[in-house]
Amino acid sequence: MFLTISTTGTPERPATDLGFLLHKHPDRAQTFSTSHGIAHVLYPEASAERCTAALLLEVDPVALVRRGKGKGRGGAPDAALAQYVNDRPYAASSLLAVALSTVFKSALRGVCKALPERAAEPLPLRIELPAVPARGGADLVRGLFEPLGWTTVDARPVALDETFPAWGDSRYVTLVLEGELRLADALRQLYVLLPVLDDAKHYWVAPDEVEKLLRAGDGWLADHPERRLITSRYLTRRWGLTREATERLELVRLAEADDVGVEAIDNAVEDPAPDEETEETAKVERTVSLAEQRRDAILTALRDAGAASVLDLGCGQGQLVQALLKDVRFTRVVGVDVSVRALTVAARRLKVERMSERQAERVALMQGSLTYTDKRLKGYDAAVLSEVIEHLDLPRLPALEHAVFGTARPATVVVTTPNVEYNVRWETLPAGHVRHRDHRFEWTRAEFRAWASRVASLHGYAVRHLPVGPDDPEVGPPTQMAVFTVADSAKTTTVKEEKAA
Ligand code: SAH
Numbered sequence: 001m002f003l004t005i006s007t008t009g010t011p012e013r014p015a016t017d018l019g020f021l022l023h024k025h026p027d028r029a030q031t032f033s034t035s036h037g038i039a040h041v042l043y044p045e046a047s048a049e050r051c052t053a054a055l056l057l058e059v060d061p062v063a064l065v066r067r068g069k070g071k072g073r074g075g076a077p078d079a080a081l082a083q084y085v086n087d088r089p090y091a092a093s094s095l096l097a098v099a100l101s102t103v104f105k106s107a108l109r110g111v112c113k114a115l116p117e118r119a120a121e122p123l124p125l126r127i128e129l130p131a132v133p134a135r136g137g138a139d140l141v142r143g144l145f146e147p148l149g150w151t152t153v154d155a156r157p158v159a160l161d162e163t164f165p166a167w168g169d170s171r172y173v174t175l176v177l178e179g180e181l182r183l184a185d186a187l188r189q190l191y192v193l194l195p196v197l198d199d200a201k202h203y204w205v206a207p208d209e210v211e212k213l214l215r216a217g218d219g220w221l222a223d224h225p226e227r228r229l230i231t232s233r234y235l236t237r238r239w240g241l242t243r244e245a246t247e248r249l250e251l252v253r254l255a256e257a258d259d260v261g262v263e264a265i266d267n268a269v270e271d272p273a274p275d276e277e278t279e280e281t282a283k284v285e286r287t288v289s290l291a292e293q294r295r296d297a298i299l300t301a302l303r304d305a306g307a308a309s310v311l312d313l314g315c316g317q318g319q320l321v322q323a324l325l326k327d328v329r330f331t332r333v334v335g336v337d338v339s340v341r342a343l344t345v346a347a348r349r350l351k352v353e354r355m356s357e358r359q360a361e362r363v364a365l366m367q368g369s370l371t372y373t374d375k376r377l378k379g380y381d382a383a384v385l386s387e388v389i390e391h392l393d394l395p396r397l398p399a400l401e402h403a404v405f406g407t408a409r410p411a412t413v414v415v416t417t418p419n420v421e422y423n424v425r426w427e428t429l430p431a432g433h434v435r436h437r438d439h440r441f442e443w444t445r446a447e448f449r450a451w452a453s454r455v456a457s458l459h460g461y462a463v464r465h466l467p468v469g470p471d472d473p474e475v476g477p478p479t480q481m482a483v484f485t486v487a488d489s490a491k492t493t494t495v496k497e498e499k500a501a
Pocket of ligand 1: 314315317337385387388
């Protein structure tokens with residue numbers, strides 16, 4: 001089972017830089033023990049003009065079967081045994097993907113201290129895999145790799161037996177990929193797509209596989225035309241996980257569809273002025289700098305509540321996280337968002353990598369969807385949902401309520417959302433329009449109050465309402481804010497339960 005990765009270079013930019021990027025020296029053959037056998041990394045050629053790294057995995061078929069992981073999808077053990085003894089040691093598959101992620105861990109993450117700029121730029125790459133089990137054949141192989149920027153995707157079916165052409169093709173293809181890609185992107189694509197093509201993942205698919213898939217798929221999976229097939233196969237058709245991954249990818253797409261492109265975002269970070277949710281909302285709300293008033297109102301509510309650890313749920317580009325960090329009372333600040341791109345901008349804004357260790361320990365940014373319960377969100381004093389609920393489809397809102405008020409259960413939850421009644425006061429907003437394209441709804445004051453009191457009584461919170469911005473006598477304030485506090489009775493039960501435990 002093996003694959004080779006080759007690149008070309010010049011005396012100024014030698015191909016042997018590949019060794020730095022893979023964190024494996026071209027002059028040495030190295031051996032690693034992985035959970036399924038021994039992996040070797042060696043360089044059949046290593047010159048300034050051309051360098052090739054080979055990853056070779058010696059699978060231990062007996063150990064595979066003995067560990068009971070060879071039983072496939074509920075198939076008969078003998079059939080599974082035959083399959084593993086016959087093809088596992090030779091075919092590139094999910095085992096190779098696992099070896100790839102173990103042996104080239106830093107390269108997959110795009111980390112290279114020695115040559116950071118080389119790691120960040122596309123390289124001329126040629127990747128060869130002599131035997132890839134491909135359920136769906138060469139056509140599917142092309143369908144999976146061609147949209148990812150490879151200029152050559154050469155997938156040739158391997159004959160079942162060359163001396164008996166009449167027997168037709170096996171389910172293997174010889175695959176050659178050529179193109180200019182970042183090494184990390186190429187490796188992450190292989191890590192996901194090899195098991196997808198194999199379609200017989202060898203290990204149990206745990207819920208954190210969704211996390212792994214989204215991490216490895218960052219930047220290429222959300223927009224891939226075959227994302228449904230990839231997701232479903234990668235998660236071995238476990239529909240609960242597939243649904244979660246599909247929905248989260250969809251959210252990433254939606255959240256990022258409005259983005260003007262990374263360059264524009266970069267500029268926005270340099271320029272402190274357009275500090276808004278998005279440019280569009282900014283246009284509408286700029287005159288009063290409503291965003292700033294909103295942040296002040298939220299900070300006041302959190303200080304009044306005596307909160308020290310705070311979750312900013314749907315943190316976007318991190319403006320509130322940044323404001324929270326300026327106040328030492330907030331000892332732990334965590335921003336959560338479904339959009340990786342927003343989080344990247346947030347990380348840049350906060351200059352996380354330049355923070356002192358102590359400061360860095362106060363803050364974290366996490367990718368996650370608020371419509372799924374997430375145990376990482378438990379144990380905080382307060383959570384903020386600033387201009388987030390209106391980005392969810394109404395039928396998905398109860399899922400967020402359950403995850404935030406039912407499961408994470410911070411003592412304080414601050415929610416802000418636009419007051420639709422105020423929209424008539426925005427000069428630049430045509431009548432009957434919401435403030436932003438991605439708002440699925442905007443509520444009147446009565447609608448927000450009805451929602452808040454239902455959520456409060458369902459989950460054992462008390463709620464009070466505060467205006468943000470000028471409180472117009474007729475139509476109310478532009479932003480409405482609700483502060484939920486865990487009701488005393490609920491608090492006592494928790495304490496009692498803790499004592500009992
Ligand atoms: N809180 C920020 C950003 C609001 S924009 C502010 O007040 O300016 C709404 C944010 O919610 C976006 O960044 C979007 O990516 C995020 N979001 C939308 N649906 C989400 C979901 N289901 N889970 C997590 N974040 C979500």
